[in-house]
Every structure is written in structure tokens, then in C-alpha cells.
Amino acid sequence: MGIDSCIAVLRSGLFLFCALVASSAVAHAQADDLAAKGQYIFAMAGGCACHTEPKGTHHVGARAFPIPFGTVYSTNITQDKETGLGAWTEQQIQDAMTKGIRRDGSRILPVMPYEKYSGVAQDDMKALIAYLRTLRPVMKATPELKSWTPFARSIGTPLFLKVFGRFSNAPAQAPKSGIERGRYLVDHVSLCGDCHTPRNMIGVPNRSLYLAGAGKKIGPLGNSVPNLTPDKETGIGEWKREDIAELLISGTKPDLDNVQGLMEEVIQGTPLGYKDMKKEDALAIADYLKSIPAIKNKIE
Numbered sequence: 001m002g003i004d005s006c007i008a009v010l011r012s013g014l015f016l017f018c019a020l021v022a023s024s025a026v027a028h029a030q031a032d033d034l035a036a037k038g039q040y041i042f043a044m045a046g047g048c049a050c051h052t053e054p055k056g057t058h059h060v061g062a063r064a065f066p067i068p069f070g071t072v073y074s075t076n077i078t079q080d081k082e083t084g085l086g087a088w089t090e091q092q093i094q095d096a097m098t099k100g101i102r103r104d105g106s107r108i109l110p111v112m113p114y115e116k117y118s119g120v121a122q123d124d125m126k127a128l129i130a131y132l133r134t135l136r137p138v139m140k141a142t143p144e145l146k147s148w149t150p151f152a153r154s155i156g157t158p159l160f161l162k163v164f165g166r167f168s169n170a171p172a173q174a175p176k177s178g179i180e181r182g183r184y185l186v187d188h189v190s191l192c193g194d195c196h197t198p199r200n201m202i203g204v205p206n207r208s209l210y211l212a213g214a215g216k217k218i219g220p221l222g223n224s225v226p227n228l229t230p231d232k233e234t235g236i237g238e239w240k241r242e243d244i245a246e247l248l249i250s251g252t253k254p255d256l257d258n259v260q261g262l263m264e265e266v267i268q269g270t271p272l273g274y275k276d277m278k279k280e281d282a283l284a285i286a287d288y289l290k291s292i293p294a295i296k297n298k299i300e
């Protein structure tokens with residue numbers, strides 16, 4: 001081998017080395033970008049507040065949710081390998097979030113809104129899972145489901161979904177702007193309807209009262225939730241789009257009162273929440289709410 005070709009080999013070796021270092025740096029940067037995008041989705045989802053007890057450690061679950069046949073507890077979504085999602089693959093997390101099926105094949109009760117999350121755009125879901133990977137592992141076992149029926153998961157849940165389930169097809173990408181973006185955020189990411197739509201005794205949402213509010217007795221966790229439809233008398237028809245956007249980001253109503261209870265929780269987040277949403281997304285949500293049918297439904 002002549003000296004020239006020797007240098008050439010050395011150079012190409014160095015080049016290869018540099019290329020490898022550079023490409024792994026690019027891969028890292030891309031992973032960081034993905035997690036940053038996912039962090040925003042997490043905020044738009046109210047910081048997944050159901051998985052944090054009020055004033056408790058973030059994301060470790062164990063928050064009690066009353067159901068018609070007992071009590072179910074939200075799960076630990078930190079990266080702890082034993083009690084959280086640390087040992088789950090991306091696909092397993094996605095199946096839990098969009099199909100309600102756990103790693104061991106058992107069913108998640110539809111208190112977890114996986115029907116709605118089934119419509120989260122594929123690239124948003126990928127980003128969200130990348131963000132979940134950054135949650136500091138905290139060990140905390142989830143309390144067992146308390147139920148007087150032993151078949152709530154194995155038989156009750158699939159039956160319930162068969163009759164009442166509404167799954168969506170996830171688009172590849174989320175709508176970028178306008179009313180369509182607002183609808184996407186309301187229905188699949190921020191899940192306004194999960195709290196603001198009344199449900200019957202067994203938890204089925206009353207779709208003819210979509211976003212029309214619910215009184216204390218049937219509202220989520222005993223909260224009374226206002227009517228968000230554009231009805232002028234019983235809804236928020238008199239609010240300007242800027243008023244709605246302002247409330248979502250600051251929690252302040254046009255009468256300068258602050259919202260409380262669960263609404264305050266999803267705005268303040270864990271600590272990421274609606275308060276971190278971009279103004280344009282808050283306005284897209286407002287525009288969508290102004291476009292839905294007005295429903296007269298007085299909430300006490």
C-alpha cells in the first residue's frame with residue numbers, strides 16, 4: 001500500500017468516525033425534538049391530571065375514581081420499571097392509550113379515555129410517548145380495582161365497548177390550524193367533552209348533550225360543569241373568542257372570577273397544563289366551540 005492510499009484510508013476512516021458521531025448527535029437532537037413536541041401534547045392533555053392526586057407526587061397515579069360498581073385507581077405513568085411504564089414498549093403504551101389493552105392483555109376500564117385518544121394523530125402519539133419516556137421514575141404501586149363484580153375487566157369492559165364504544169381512526173398528522181384543529185384538540189387531546197358532557201348511570205356520555213354541561217350530581221367527581229355550547233342564555237354564547245382563549249390559558253373568566261375544581265387542575269396541570277397552550281391553539285378551540293350547535297341546558 002502506498003502512502004497516498006494509506007492517508008486516503010485513514011481519512012475515510014476518520015470521515016466515517018466523524019459521520020457516525022455527527023449522525024448520532026443528529027439522532028439525539030431529533031429525539032429531543034420529538035420529546036419537546038410530546039411535552040406540548042402532554043400540556044394540551046391537561047398534564048394527564050387524572051394520574052396525579054391533588055397535591056400528590058406527579059404522575060404516580062393512585063387517584064381514586066368512583067365507578068358504578070366500585071372504585072378504580074389511575075396508574076403510575078412514570079418510567080419506573082416495576083410499577084410504572086419503564087418496561088413497556090412504545091407499542092404497548094400506544095395500545096393502552098388507544099385500545100385500552102394492557103401489556104398483560106387485560107382490559108383497562110373506559111374511565112381512561114382511550115376511545116378519545118384513539119383519534120390522536122400518529123405523529124402526536126409518537127411524540128407524546130417520547131415525552132413520557134422522560135418522566136423521572138418513581139416507585140408507587142397502583143391500588144387494585146375495588147369492585148363487587150369480579151368480571152368488570154374481562155367481561156364488562158369488552159361488552160361495554162361493543163355496545164357503546166366509539167373509536168376513531170388516527171390521522172397521520174394533526175390538523176394544523178382553524179376550526180378543524182380546534183375540533184381535534186377538543187375531541188382527542190384536551191378532552192373537554194369528557195368533563196363537559198353529561199353521562200348516564202353507567203358512564204355512557206349523552207351525545208345529544210355534547211359539551212352542554214352537567215350538574216353536580218352527574219358531573220365528574222362531583223363537580224358541576226358549565227355548558228360550553230354557544231347558547232346565549234345557558235351556555236357561553238356571549239363570550240368572545242378571546243374570552244374563551246384567555247380562560248384556557250389563565251383560568252380567568254370575563255367577569256374576572258377564577259375557575260376552580262377540575263378545570264383549575266387541567267389549566268394548572270402537573271405542572272404542564274392548558275396554561276402552556278399557544279394562543280393560536282386556544283383560539284382554535286374557541287372558534288370550534290363557537291361553531292357547534294347551541295344547546296339550551298341550564299346547569300345549577
Ligand code: HEC
Nearest residue numbers: 190191192195223224225226247258259260261262263266
Ligand atoms: C377534568 C375536567 C374538565 C376538563 C377536561 C375541562 N373542563 Fe372546563 N370546566 C370544568 C369544571 C369543573 C368547570 C367549572 C369550574 C368552576 O365552577 O369554577 C369548568 C369550567 C369551564 C369554563 C367556564 C365556563 C363558565 O360558564 O363559567 C370554560 C369556558 C371551560 N371549562 C372550557 C373548557 C374547555 C374548552 C376544555 C377543553 C380544552 C375544558 N373546559 C376541559 C371541568 C373540566
